[in-house]
Amino acid sequence: MDNKRRKFLKIAGASVLAGIGAPAVIKLTAATPALASGHGEAPAHAPAPDAHGGHAEEAPQGVRLGMVIDLRKMNENPEMLDSAIAACIAAHNIPEFPDKKNEVKWIWKAPFENVFTDHSASHSAAKVKNFPSVALCNHCDDPPCVRACPTQATFRLEKNGIVAMDFHRCIGCRFCMAACPYGARSFNWQDPRPYIKKYNKEFPSRMKGVVEKCNFCGERLALGQEPACVEACKGTGAIVFGDLNDAKSEIRAVLDKEFTIQRKPTLGTKPSVFYIV
């Protein structure tokens, strides 16, 4: 009996070793001819390794939509912020639940120290301390929510940099909510329909069990309109919206001129919403 087992273990060990070793042997033998042929037709294959090495630090190209929010102007005129939020609610059929724990928010007010947790809030000016800041989805260059989403219901539109959601695909797992460092996503804990004050016929509502967020008014941009919140503050320059990669755009002019901060820049998500404080 013992003898048999010993024999078995020997054979098993040998075959495992052979199994591990085989791919390496194949690789070694296969690599030589591949290298040889690669040298033969070098011009055709040469750019490939360069392209691989080069993309690491590449800045995003093409249209990249962003927003600059001037908190000073919001500060001077508090109604403007309310009207911007109301415009968003009306444009996207956002329910207004009486219970704050069910709140669905696309653009919302929060205390300065909650919005800018990276910044010191000690001895801040009274106007900063007492006035609510605006928060919304940052439409990050490297959005953690997109990585976390198992169904690709949330994704980044390469053509303009919007982090969009396909509500049809959302399974309500809320991984994106856990991943988003800005709390910019809301879950529908109950049917939102009874809490929508006025329906916008052009935009669907959502259903119970779906996560939602700001979409930078993708549906309005397609019609050549500005986002609803931007339109609500029109003429005041409190919110400037545009292409961050276009050197001639209004938003770039503002960014070149003013000192701006971003929310939690240290996380490396590269937010495209900037604030003038």
Add this chain to the structure above:
Amino acid sequence: MYNKGTIIPGLILFVLFVTFPIWFNGLTTAGDLPKPELPPGGEKQCVMPADYMRANHMQLLNEWRDNVLRDGDREILEINGKKYPKGLQMACMTCHSQKEKFCDSCHTYAAVDPYCWDCHLTPNEAGSKEAMH
């Protein structure tokens, strides 16, 4: 034949039982084909021929969804001078304004319960909350 009295009624019962769905449908109203009501206002034209729409409207809607949301292609279709933005609410429901008389008539018949209406508003629903605010 032995047990004639049991076997023949048994066979008759068996045949009746097996053919139940066929004659039950014929005798009751379950067999009536739905008659969806065409859009009010005499609209005769759609984005595709009626036959195609009858068979493939769900595929078309899925394509539109992917075009609009995932590819950002919101190109407005123009068919015989009429413009159709891609969308259930924005295109379909503007003509087929009576979901209950059009969509539901077939969906109920076929026992299909599409969840489109969980999010997309029917003109009735959109109208019900328009007066408020």
